[in-house]
Amino acid sequence: MERALASGRRISVLFVVHFKEVWTSLEAVYSLMCEDDRFSATIAVINFSMLGETPGNGWQIARMLRNSGYNFVDLSYRSDADINRFLDNLKPDYLFRQTPWEGSFPSPLKTGALIERGIKLLYVPYNMHIVDHPDVTINQEYILNTSLYFCFCQQHYDDYKEKSLANGRNAVLTGSPKLDRIVTENDIRNESIMADRTYCVMWAPHHSVDANHLGFGSFPRDFSRILDFAATNPAIKFLFRPHPLLEAVLSSSFPEIFRNYGVFLEKWNSLKNAETDRNADCAPGFRESDCLITDGISFLVEYQIAGKPLIFIDNAPDMKLTSVGSRAKAHASIVHSMSEALDVVTRLRLEGAPHQQSTNPAMEWLRPFPGQAAVRIVEAIHSDFVAAGSGGS
Numbered sequence: 342m343e344r345a346l347a348s349g350r351r352i353s354v355l356f357v358v359h360f361k362e363v364w365t366s367l368e369a370v371y372s373l374m375c376e377d378d379r380f381s382a383t384i385a386v387i388n389f390s391m392l393g394e395t396p397g398n399g400w401q402i403a404r405m406l407r408n409s410g411y412n413f414v415d416l417s418y419r420s421d422a423d424i425n426r427f428l429d430n431l432k433p434d435y436l437f438r439q440t441p442w443e444g445s446f447p448s449p450l451k452t453g454a455l456i457e458r459g460i461k462l463l464y465v466p467y468n469m470h471i472v473d474h475p476d477v478t479i480n481q482e483y484i485l486n487t488s489l490y491f492c493f494c495q496q497h498y499d500d501y502k503e504k505s506l507a508n509g510r511n512a513v514l515t516g517s518p519k520l521d522r523i524v525t526e527n528d529i530r531n532e533s534i535m536a537d538r539t540y541c542v543m544w545a546p547h548h549s550v551d552a553n554h555l556g557f558g559s560f561p562r563d564f565s566r567i568l569d570f571a572a573t574n575p576a577i578k579f580l581f582r583p584h585p586l587l588e589a590v591l592s593s594s595f596p597e598i599f600r601n602y603g604v605f606l607e608k609w610n611s612l613k614n615a616e617t618d619r620n621a622d623c624a625p626g627f628r629e630s631d632c633l634i635t636d637g638i639s640f641l642v643e644y645q646i647a648g649k650p651l652i653f654i655d656n657a658p659d660m661k662l663t664s665v666g667s668r669a670k671a672h673a674s675i676v677h678s679m680s681e682a683l684d685v686v687t688r689l690r691l692e693g694a695p696h697q698q699s700t701n702p703a704m705e706w707l708r709p710f711p712g713q714a715a716v717r718i719v720e721a722i723h724s725d726f727v728a729a730g731s732g733g734s
Contacts, residue, residue: 359389363467516714547637
């Protein structure tokens with residue numbers, strides 16, 4: 342894409358990657374910038390901890406990116422001094438972080454240090470703005486200081502502008518690259534679906550099993566029931582997709598349950614009709630499955646947009662949801678136990694596979710610009726750069 346800036350230099354954009362499971366929120370943006378000579382895009386990999394565990398996941402991210410053919414700078418074991426030198430040399434105009442919480446970001450990549458450097462901050466939400474808890478979500482220091490905060494639908498945009506302590510000054514309505522990818526993957530499945538294929542159930546338990554932290558995860562009381570059901574229903578395929586932080590939570594706070602988790606995994610993976618989905622990208626598992634059981638809020642939007650039934654084990658019915666969360670929940674099958682969820686699975690299977698559609702018409706409001714999210718994000722960054730007087734079109 343030959344559209345060089347009149348200033349004669351490219352817009353330098355740094356993608357700080359530390360959470361492989363949410364890379365799909367940014368991947369299409371990075372890929373477009375690599376093909377656009379207005380931009381110079383760089384990926385930097387770091388170690389990171391979300392819940393206080395010892396940071397050490399950089400090698401996994403590096404392997405994922407390498408397998409996908411992406412170039413990157415590995416800062417996962419570099420000192421703060423090295424990271425500062427890297428930033429001194431790169432001089433990025435803009436920077437994406439995958440998560441807004443300061444957590445274990447190296448000091449040079451914390452919000453305050455980035456602001457001092459004059460780097461403009463960017464954020465594409467990897468989650469779908471389900472829980473109405475602005476102090477934990479949209480009013481984090483990083484988001485409040487972003488130059489551009491990319492909203493995925495009109496409801497998200499309106500809610501952000503209303504509840505942001507920054508008065509929504511940085512909000513831009515673009516759509517979600519992650520949702521676009523899920524729909525694209527589902528299109529592939531619909532083109533190749535076989536009438537005699539095995540009915541497939543995905544189970545995605547959340548990590549919030551601690552009553553002191555949200556507390557809507559019910560894995561400890563659910564795993565035995567679904568294990569027994571899978572063992573006695575060999576004609577159904579099961580995909581177990583645990584939240585990326587579930588194991589860390591169990592190992593650090595619930596050692597007895599963690600021991601049981603190990604036994605469960607061994608039994609689960611020994612079944613011919615059960616698998617564990619460790620793919621960083623959720624879209625292929627969504628494509629393969631016919632319905633989803635979850636106790637978490639993460640997939641309320643993502644799975645349903647693919648036009649398939651979601652069975653939601655509602656362990657926190659009084660949780661305050663955003664308008665996005667309320668609308669998404671209204672289209673799910675609400676149950677209150679794993680036994681009830683499996684009853685719904687039995688009914689759905691008897692009714693047959695979901696309609697062969699790439700999206701759920703009732704959820705089309707979530708994609709105001711179908712297939713265009715990444716393009717709109719790239720153009721918004723270019724427009725911001727030009728408006729600041731840094732370049733020409």
